Amino acid sequence: MTDKVFEKSITKQFEFDEEVASVFDDMLNRSVPFYKEMQRLTINFALNYLENNDRVYDLGCSTASTLIELSKHSSKKLNLIGIDNSPAMLARAANKCKAFGVEVKLLNEDLHNIEYPEAKLIISNYTLQFIRPLQREKLVKKIYDNLKPGGVFIFSEKVISSDKVLGKQYIDEYYEFKKTQGYSEYEIAQKREALENVLIPYTDEENKKMILDAGFDHCETLFKWVNFATFIAIKK
Ligand SMILES: Nc1ncnc2c1ncn2[C@@H]1O[C@H](C[S@+](CC[C@H]([NH3+])C(=O)[O-])CC(=O)[O-])[C@@H](O)[C@H]1O
Ligand SMILES: O=C(O)C(=O)Cc1ccccc1
DSSP: OOOOTTSSOOOSOOOOOHHHHHTHHHHHHHHSTTHHHHHHHHHHHHHHHOOTTOEEEEETOTTOHHHHHHHHHOSSOOEEEEEESOHHHHHHHHHHHHHHTOOOEEEEOOTTTOOOTTEEEEEEESOGGGSOTTHHHHHHHHHHHHEEEEEEEEEEEEEEOSSHHHHHHHHHHHHHHHHHTTOOHHHHHHHHHHHTTTSOOEEHHHHHHHHHHTTOSEEEEEEEETTEEEEEEEOO
16 A cells, blocks of 8 residues: 555654554655665575574564565575564564465564564664664663574664764755655655654664674674665674
């Protein structure tokens, strides 16, 4: 279904409710530049580290697109676990997993409230950005602690520039992108307002510092388009 959530006047903050969930795949494809390519890279790099019976967690799995694609491309038997705290998202995830014949354990949980035992790979694409600072640092430490040695954390984030002028140019370029995707200026402005104080982006440097402070041995940018970035972090 086509995302028209922000065509009408919005009075509340952005939420992962029934309305957003019902158009979510379209929203993500049209709102995140190179979403499919970022997902393809997430999966290909993940596959380099995975062996039979490894546990893979997707934190903020939404409609389970990434776990379904990972399963389709893996020749290994994987234990796939998707976690999200939006029942509307998880209902769609369950339907899609069934339709694609992919076995995924879906957990309706807040990321802060559970552990990720025996994790070989943890994925979290465009989700940490919704976690408040301090809580976010705590969550990344928990991710590090739960990963087995040799484990990998792949995550994607909307990012900001540490340079004010360049940062403004980033926003302009992103708005141009959204216009090419068919969003009107009104929709763009409405969503921007709804995301204010909900989506809190870090700079590239802040993301990497958070990862290294948590204990990871290595962190690199795998992919970047202006203000959207994918990182890989390795625990030795
Ligand atoms: N505290 C929390 N606990 C659990 N879930 C949460 C929390 N906060 C937010 N979420 C969930 O994180 C997801 C973020 S969307 C991820 C896209 C997906 N990774 C994808 O690649 O397709 C990204 C976006 O909308 O920009 C939503 O499903 C929220 O319900
Ligand atoms: O659409 C936007 O303005 C964004 O910043 C990206 C995004 C994509 C999907 C949900 C929330 C934010």
